[in-house]
Amino acid sequence: MSAVIDENLGSLADVSDGAISIKDVVKVYDPDGAAVMAVDHCSIEIPAGEICMIVGPSGCGKTTLLNAIAGFHGITSGSIHLDGELLCGPEQPQAEPGSDRIVVFQNGALFPWKTNLENVAFGPMMAGKQSKAEIYEKARSMMADAGLSGNENNYPGEISSGLRRRVEIVRALMNDPKVLLFDEPYRALDSLTKSVMHEALLEIYYRNKVTIFFITHDLEEAIFLGHRLIIMSSRPCKPKKIVEVDIPHPRDYSVLTSPRFREILNEAKDVVHDEAMKAFEAGEKEG
Amino acid sequence: MSLSKFSDKLFSRAALRGIFAICVFMVLWEVGARSEQWFGYRFPFVGLVPPPTDVLVSWSGLIGDAGYWHSWYKSFLRVFGGFTAAMLIGIPLGLIMAVNKSCYGIIFPTFEVLRPIPPLAWVPASIIFWPTQELSIAFVTFLGAFYTIVINVLGGAKSINKQFIQAALSMGASQWDIFRRIVLPATLPSIVVGSAVGMGITWEVVVAAEMISGGGASGGAGGGLGFFIWSSYVGGSYEQIIVGMFSIGIAGYISSELIRQLGGKFTPWLKTR
Numbered sequence: 360m361s362a363v364i365d366e367n368l369g370s371l372a373d374v375s376d377g378a379i380s381i382k383d384v385v386k387v388y389d390p391d392g393a394a395v396m397a398v399d400h401c402s403i404e405i406p407a408g409e410i411c412m413i414v415g416p417s418g419c420g421k422t423t424l425l426n427a428i429a430g431f432h433g434i435t436s437g438s439i440h441l442d443g444e445l446l447c448g449p450e451q452p453q454a455e456p457g458s459d460r461i462v463v464f465q466n467g468a469l470f471p472w473k474t475n476l477e478n479v480a481f482g483p484m485m486a487g488k489q490s491k492a493e494i495y496e497k498a499r500s501m502m503a504d505a506g507l508s509g510n511e512n513n514y515p516g517e518i519s520s521g522l523r524r525r526v527e528i529v530r531a532l533m534n535d536p537k538v539l540l541f542d543e544p545y546r547a548l549d550s551l552t553k554s555v556m557h558e559a560l561l562e563i564y565y566r567n568k569v570t571i572f573f574i575t576h577d578l579e580e581a582i583f584l585g586h587r588l589i590i591m592s593s594r595p596c597k598p599k600k601i602v603e604v605d606i607p608h609p610r611d612y613s614v615l616t617s618p619r620f621r622e623i624l625n626e627a628k629d630v631v632h633d634e635a636m637k638a639f640e641a642g643e644k645e646g
Numbered sequence: 647m648s649l650s651k652f653s654d655k656l657f658s659r660a661a662l663r664g665i666f667a668i669c670v671f672m673v674l675w676e677v678g679a680r681s682e683q684w685f686g687y688r689f690p691f692v693g694l695v696p697p698p699t700d701v702l703v704s705w706s707g708l709i710g711d712a713g714y715w716h717s718w719y720k721s722f723l724r725v726f727g728g729f730t731a732a733m734l735i736g737i738p739l740g741l742i743m744a745v746n747k748s749c750y751g752i753i754f755p756t757f758e759v760l761r762p763i764p765p766l767a768w769v770p771a772s773i774i775f776w777p778t779q780e781l782s783i784a785f786v787t788f789l790g791a792f793y794t795i796v797i798n799v800l801g802g803a804k805s806i807n808k809q810f811i812q813a814a815l816s817m818g819a820s821q822w823d824i825f826r827r828i829v830l831p832a833t834l835p836s837i838v839v840g841s842a843v844g845m846g847i848t849w850e851v852v853v854a855a856e857m858i859s860g861g862g863a864s865g866g867a868g869g870g871l872g873f874f875i876w877s878s879y880v881g882g883s884y885e886q887i888i889v890g891m892f893s894i895g896i897a898g899y900i901s902s903e904l905i906r907q908l909g910g911k912f913t914p915w916l917k918t919r
Contacts, residue, residue: 462816473831485817485819
């Protein structure tokens with residue numbers, strides 16, 4: 360693995376697409392007259408190619424932000440731009456879902472009735488720009504790169520949950536997205552599988568630099584993967600503190616034991632703990 | 647299935663247990679039915695039932711009887727006619743109610759009012775409505791499977807994981823793609839379950855309908871397995887009643903197994919769970 364890693368892998372200089380600009384976004388849910396503010400005047404600038412970790416207690420409204428970028432839900436006010444182009448704003452409260460922004464879901468959303476290979480090929484097949492043979496050729500080689508050879512003709516139900524997550528990331532990358540949106544994808548995995556998945560994700564990232572918007576409440580995961588941590592306040596959700604992770608990429612698991620990692624962890628922990636306490640006292644439920 | 651695999655399956659522990667249980671059941675039945683003859687005392691309940699050996703003798707007499715097999719044929723025809731119609735109408739109806747809110751609003755209330763009416767309550771009305779008795783029976787059979795299939799398809803299509811649709815939308819799927827590649831395959835397991843349950847109900851209903859309606863215009867041997875049982879009862883041939891009952895059991899099992907096998911072919915990804 361370390362053979363393919365060179366000095367430039369962590370640099371963002373060569374990434375031109377995928378800058379997200381979130382300005383003053385407010386989201387108010389009004390299900391039965393009682394307005395609940397999920398996101399409160401939230402502004403985040405994410406440069407192209409950055410791994411941006413959104414950290415906050417469960418149910419704080421992080422997913423609302425992700426759904427707004429993906430185009431699954433509208434926003435109440437504010438605007439979100441991708442590379443200077445408006446995704447959603449005052450004139451168009453809900454963005455169109457598009458293959459430039461692909462979500463990797465918390466519980467996984469591989470289609471169980473399609474084989475892994477068919478799943479991976481789904482996006483390009485829908486786009487219809489290449490021949491079927493070309494698409495499957497590319498799908499096979501992308502799966503091989505991600506260490507998924509031999510699983511092409513299995514159904515997602517036949518492979519481990521760790522491998523399923525990897526298939527899902529490959530399926531997302533097949534669309535040549537500018538942004539990958541991760542909604543706590545490793546939440547249900549045990550910590551050993553998780554650590555394998557983290558290294559695999561970084562490896563995939565070093566090969567295909569895209570902007571990564573990654574929601575998590577796991578601080579170690581956030582610091583290990585991210586260029587930056589945006590620690591969110593509990594409901595309503597807005598950035599409370601930004602932590603730069605100045606540990607150079609490429610990273611591997613030795614980072615976890617480095618003194619700098621511990622320093623950043625301690626710095627972030629205090630902030631997160633305060634917010635978690637607030638969320639706990641406010642009686643927030645998991646969600 | 648290869649022969650050795652088949653014999654493995656036949657002599658597996660589970661299969662042997664099943665065979666043993668059936669043998670014990672048969673022996674108890676035989677002893678119970680012959681209690682008066684053997685012990686001079688009639689066991690309660692089973693004392694009046696013809697013993698299995700007599701049933702087998704009666705059955706072997708019927709093996710060469712064209713009328714008996716014609717009853718099978720008639721009932722199968724009605725079951726598969728009614729069942730196929732229920733699938734052809736029920737699956738699209740369930741799907742359209744699941745994907746279109748106004749269709750749901752228009753159809754579902756009427757559907758829910760009609761659904762609790764047992765198919766057998768339709769027998770007199772359908773004899774009046776339909777020009778031939780054959781059609782009346784087929785219609786009642788159709789109703790037996792129809793409601794179950796619609797409810798299963800509707801429930802299955804409505805409970806699709808929303809994230810499947812969101813993922814497909816992100817990857818550029820059109821509305822038609824989403825219907826064809828997401829909604830339809832995601833509903834297939836429910837269609838299979840609904841069909842299997844519906845098939846069972848169809849057999850229950852066809853037999854009763856045949857008994858009530860007198861088994862079709864040709865009467866007698868043309869009447870199907872339900873009428874076969876009824877005429878055996880009227881004719882006082884108690885062995886043949888049991889033969890008719892077991893025939894229906896076997897016919898129902900064959901039909902359900904057929905549905906299961908076909909369903910498995912359509913949903914290969916479920917085999918691996």
